[in-house]
Amino acid sequence: MPKITYIDHTGKEHVVEAEPGVSVMEAAVKNMVPGIDADCGGACACATCHVYVDPAWADKVGKKEPMEESMLDFAYEPKENSRLSCQITVRKELDGLVVRLPEFQG
Amino acid sequence: MGGRMIIIGAGQAGSQAAASLRQAGFDGDIVLFGAEAELPYQRPPLSKAYLQGDLAAERLQLRPAAFYEKERIDLRLGVRVTTVNPAARIVIAEDGEEFHYDKLLLATGAPPRRLDCPGSDLPGVHYLRTIADSDALRPVLAAGGRLVIVGAGYIGLEVAASARKAGVDVTVLEMADRVLARVAGKEISAFFEALHRAHGVDLQLGAGVRAFEGNGRVEAAILDSGEKIPCSAVLVGVGARPSTRLAEEAGLTLANGVWTDDHARTSDPSIYAAGDCASCPSPIYGRRMRLESVPNALEQAKVAGANMAGGNAVYDAVPWFWSDQYDAKLQTVGVSEGADRTIVRGDRAAMKFSVWYLNGARLLAVDAINEPAAFAVAKKLVAAKAPVDAKGLADPETDLKSLVL
Ligand SMILES: Cc1cc2nc3c(=O)[nH]c(=O)nc-3n(C[C@H](O)[C@H](O)[C@H](O)COP(=O)(O)OP(=O)(O)OC[C@H]3O[C@@H](n4cnc5c(N)ncnc54)[C@H](O)[C@@H]3O)c2cc1C
Ligand code: FES
Numbered sequence: 001m002p003k004i005t006y007i008d009h010t011g012k013e014h015v016v017e018a019e020p021g022v023s024v025m026e027a028a029v030k031n032m033v034p035g036i037d038a039d040c041g042g043a044c045a046c047a048t049c050h051v052y053v054d055p056a057w058a059d060k061v062g063k064k065e066p067m068e069e070s071m072l073d074f075a076y077e078p079k080e081n082s083r084l085s086c087q088i089t090v091r092k093e094l095d096g097l098v099v100r101l102p103e104f105q106g
Numbered sequence: 107m108g109g110r111m112i113i114i115g116a117g118q119a120g121s122q123a124a125a126s127l128r129q130a131g132f133d134g135d136i137v138l139f140g141a142e143a144e145l146p147y148q149r150p151p152l153s154k155a156y157l158q159g160d161l162a163a164e165r166l167q168l169r170p171a172a173f174y175e176k177e178r179i180d181l182r183l184g185v186r187v188t189t190v191n192p193a194a195r196i197v198i199a200e201d202g203e204e205f206h207y208d209k210l211l212l213a214t215g216a217p218p219r220r221l222d223c224p225g226s227d228l229p230g231v232h233y234l235r236t237i238a239d240s241d242a243l244r245p246v247l248a249a250g251g252r253l254v255i256v257g258a259g260y261i262g263l264e265v266a267a268s269a270r271k272a273g274v275d276v277t278v279l280e281m282a283d284r285v286l287a288r289v290a291g292k293e294i295s296a297f298f299e300a301l302h303r304a305h306g307v308d309l310q311l312g313a314g315v316r317a318f319e320g321n322g323r324v325e326a327a328i329l330d331s332g333e334k335i336p337c338s339a340v341l342v343g344v345g346a347r348p349s350t351r352l353a354e355e356a357g358l359t360l361a362n363g364v365w366t367d368d369h370a371r372t373s374d375p376s377i378y379a380a381g382d383c384a385s386c387p388s389p390i391y392g393r394r395m396r397l398e399s400v401p402n403a404l405e406q407a408k409v410a411g412a413n414m415a416g417g418n419a420v421y422d423a424v425p426w427f428w429s430d431q432y433d434a435k436l437q438t439v440g441v442s443e444g445a446d447r448t449i450v451r452g453d454r455a456a457m458k459f460s461v462w463y464l465n466g467a468r469l470l471a472v473d474a475i476n477e478p479a480a481f482a483v484a485k486k487l488v489a490a491k492a493p494v495d496a497k498g499l500a501d502p503e504t505d506l507k508s509l510v511l
Pocket of ligand 2: 025038039041045046084086087
């Protein structure tokens with residue numbers, strides 16, 4: 001199964017084996033990675049699943065939809081590489097993906 | 107801090123409250139009772155992706171089983187609590203077992219309001235609140251035929267959209283003269299009416315149901331007008347009733363739900379309430395409200411959990427909600443009741459617009475269709491309670507972001 005590394009705002013790494021087909025948000029929740037709230041459960045409605053995708057992975061994770069992009073505009077400290085993790089689906093090509101978590105969600 | 111916390115209701119609020127108790131440093135026993143057999147799960151997909159068969163049940167879980175183990179939360183699933191005795195600080199489960207509590211949380215939710223008319227108990231008449239309800243409804247979507255939906259609230263309309271996606275014929279019967287009459291403004295109602303009709307829904311407004319008929323199974327709905335609508339199944343979505351029986355029998359104050367103060371405390375200092383079952387004062391609107399939404403359940407549960415653990419958290423969250431129907435995502439901020447003016451921004455035909463509800467210069471609420479920027483800006487403006495620049499708002503050239511700076 002693809003491995004995903006979540007690095008929280010203190011620098012601590014959480015490595016998780018994620019089932020292809022679920023979202024990067026779901027993989028975090030299922031494995032109790034702290035720092036992702038996911039209040040809306042993946043509906044792209046809350047922006048509390050914000051992550052920063054490691055620049056090396058920017059192309060592989062794909063582009064954001066316009067809805068996601070405007071939600072991120074108002075997230076806590078959005079950056080160029082900000083994504084809503086509920087909108088990234090785990091695939092085998094994402095094996096090794098690294099994402100960083102912001103200090104706050106929402 | 108030690109002792110024992112009991113939570114009745116293992117839903118969105120109950121699960122969050124258990125987590126929040128631990129986050130607040132509570133180290134004693136937590137017992138979480140849930141009448142349903144499943145691990146605490148999210149309900150929104152039950153009328154959307156899960157009903158459409160796009161999600162496995164396991165993916166509805168709010169937290170994995172390992173979470174409750176790790177946090178030492180004694181999860182008692184499939185167990186209903188039948189009695190709360192506040193004098194003795196005891197709850198009694200349906201199997202007769204008694205549990206003493208130091209603090210108690212009522213998170214019992216709001217099950218669907220039932221229709222009581224001839225034929226309403228026929229097989230094939232569905233309600234939708236639980237996984238089991240959604241599982242029972244799914245074969246209806248696979249079988250085809252005509253689904254009659256009674257009530258054009260969010261649940262009714264979301265099921266209508268899911269059913270149309272599955273190719274099922276749909277008739278929606280709504281007593282009021284517009285859809286979503288209790289929760290949205292006229293512009294939003296008109297938008298969803300047109301959207302559903304464009305997707306082939308037979309939407310009948312001002313249509314009350316008098317009875318259901320069928321031979322051992324529902325086969326038709328009979329309208330007040332006498333008209334008969336043949337159908338293969340019925341979904342009733344006519345609102346929810348807060349589950350207050352335990353609170354009432356325990357002598358707690360009720361107010362369209364379990365009465366709480368802004369600390370989520372009920373009229374008994376050892377008992378708290380959160381989520382769909384609770385009515386709580388809103389400092390933003392200066393009045394008591396009972397809301398039915400995931401964000402509200404989460405926020406109130408966080409307040410209750412923190413305060414049960416000895417904290418002093420106050421509930422002052424901005425209410426919000428979302429709904430997905432076809433390609434339209436609605437995001438709502440605030441409560442529009444009391445608005446004396448609405449401003450529409452954006453392009454209705456392009457399905458990208460927002461309706462802003464004002465009272466004087468005060469922004470009360472916003473309904474945004476496929477327009478998350480409006481939603482995000484509105485959330486900040488409603489929370490601030492500050493006067494908004496209505497002129498700027500009405501001007502399509504105004505950059506929304508400039509309103510929050
Ligand atoms: C089909 C559907 C779609 C929805 N879509 C959305 C949406 O898109 N967005 C949104 O924000 N909200 C949505 N909601 C509303 C949202 O799900 C609720 O507001 C939320 O679940 C409320 O959480 P709660 O914990 O108060 O209640 P619940 O989640 O209902 O949990 C209450 C639990 O308590 C249990 N219980 C009750 N009494 C007892 C007892 N005596 N002993 C033991 N257990 C008991 C019940 O069995 C239930 O499991 C939707 C609801 C439904 C039904
Ligand atoms: S979980 Fe709500 S936007 Fe991702």
